[in-house]
Amino acid sequence: MQDISLHLLDIIENSVRAKAKNIKIRIIRNMQENILRLIVEDDGTGMDAQTLEKAQDPFYTSKVEREKKVGLGIPLVKQNAEATNGSFKMTSEPGFGTVLTVDFQLNHIDRMPLGNLKDTLLGAIIGHPEVDFTIKLISNEGGVEKSFFFETTAIKEELGDIPLTYPDVIEFINQTILEGIQNTNMEDV
Amino acid sequence: MKTLADLKKIREKAQEEMKLRGGNTRIKVVVGMGTSGIAMGAREVMKTFLEEIANRNLTDVLVTQTGEKGLSSLEPVVDVIEEGKPKVTYGNMTPEKVKKVVIEHIVNGRIVSDYVVATGN
Numbered sequence: 001m002q003d004i005s006l007h008l009l010d011i012i013e014n015s016v017r018a019k020a021k022n023i024k025i026r027i028i029r030n031m032q033e034n035i036l037r038l039i040v041e042d043d044g045t046g047m048d049a050q051t052l053e054k055a056q057d058p059f060y061t062s063k064v065e066r067e068k069k070v071g072l073g074i075p076l077v078k079q080n081a082e083a084t085n086g087s088f089k090m091t092s093e094p095g096f097g098t099v100l101t102v103d104f105q106l107n108h109i110d111r112m113p114l115g116n117l118k119d120t121l122l123g124a125i126i127g128h129p130e131v132d133f134t135i136k137l138i139s140n141e142g143g144v145e146k147s148f149f150f151e152t153t154a155i156k157e158e159l160g161d162i163p164l165t166y167p168d169v170i171e172f173i174n175q176t177i178l179e180g181i182q183n184t185n186m187e188d189v
Numbered sequence: 190m191k192t193l194a195d196l197k198k199i200r201e202k203a204q205e206e207m208k209l210r211g212g213n214t215r216i217k218v219v220v221g222m223g224t225s226g227i228a229m230g231a232r233e234v235m236k237t238f239l240e241e242i243a244n245r246n247l248t249d250v251l252v253t254q255t256g257e258k259g260l261s262s263l264e265p266v267v268d269v270i271e272e273g274k275p276k277v278t279y280g281n282m283t284p285e286k287v288k289k290v291v292i293e294h295i296v297n298g299r300i301v302s303d304y305v306v307a308t309g310n
Contacts, residue, residue, distance in 0.1 A: 009227050010224050010227050013222050013223065013224075013227070013256055016254075016256070017256050072224060119232055119233070119235075122236065123220075123235040124254070126239060127235060127252065127253050128254060129253070154193065155193075158193050158200065159199070160200060162207075163214070165239075165242060165252050166199070166203050166248060167242055167243045167245075167247065167248060168199040168202065168203070169196075169203075170242060170243045172191055172195060172196060172199060175191050176191045179191070
């Protein structure tokens with residue numbers, strides 16, 4: 001994976017595969033604490049302690065045998081976070097869901113760029129109409145906090161039976177997320 | 190700044206259109222979004238489909254994402270599913286190939302056989 005938002009996409013797909021109906025994503029950029037933090041919380045099937053440990057092992061995958069080609073998503077993001085003096089934490093409870101917290105040291109030379117967050121979020125939201133997304137971007141620069149909050153439930157309620165792939169809806173979501181990213185200075189992180 | 194009032198207008202417009210043409214989804218596109226697909230550029234493939242749909246105003250096409258499809262060496266992989274016809278799977282997709290599939294297959298109904306890696310269910 002070349003950037004953090006590709007890791008985010010992979011994490012989101014894990015949540016979807018775990019049958020999550022709600023996925024909450026928070027991205028926090030804090031200059032004083034020198035941290036770029038990614039938190040993904042889902043209400044999917046969750047994992048017991050043993051599976052949780054295995055999920056962080058590069059040679060494990062939850063996918064069935066036929067598809068057992070790659071199980072590297074989680075171990076890779078863990079490795080990439082730790083390479084920046086950051087940290088990786090995953091907690092889970094069967095029947096309740098999973099919470100993943102990944103910290104990157106913001107100014108570390110080995111930290112990957114955040115990358116194209118807009119395309120990650122746009123694709124995930126439209127590509128999974130069955131899932132409700134809550135997204136919060138928070139940027140703290142010199143004590144000034146800027147934030148962007150977005151939830152898909154309000155949009156879906158307003159749209160009724162109009163699909164998210166309706167051309168004007170794609171444009172609406174695209175534009176809203178783009179403005180949110182720009183307003184929280186997340187474009188070139 | 191986009192607001193929910195904009196969405197209301199979009200819904201009214203879409204509902205009018207649906208009344209006129211019956212409101213069915215004609216074609217479903219499914220983009221494989223497993224770890225290897227993502228690493229091979231599936232996000233850009235997804236994005237290009239969405240862009241093309243918006244730009245060409247294709248109101249009867251649905252695009253979704255799915256996990257690993259067991260075709261890792263052919264990622265990014267895309268299924269195009271048209272009602273009453275066998276499923277067509279395209280492999281090694283790029284944004285350029287997506288544009289061609291949209292215009293040839295989705296708009297004009299001609300399968301782009303050069304990119305097909307599987308057909309049927």
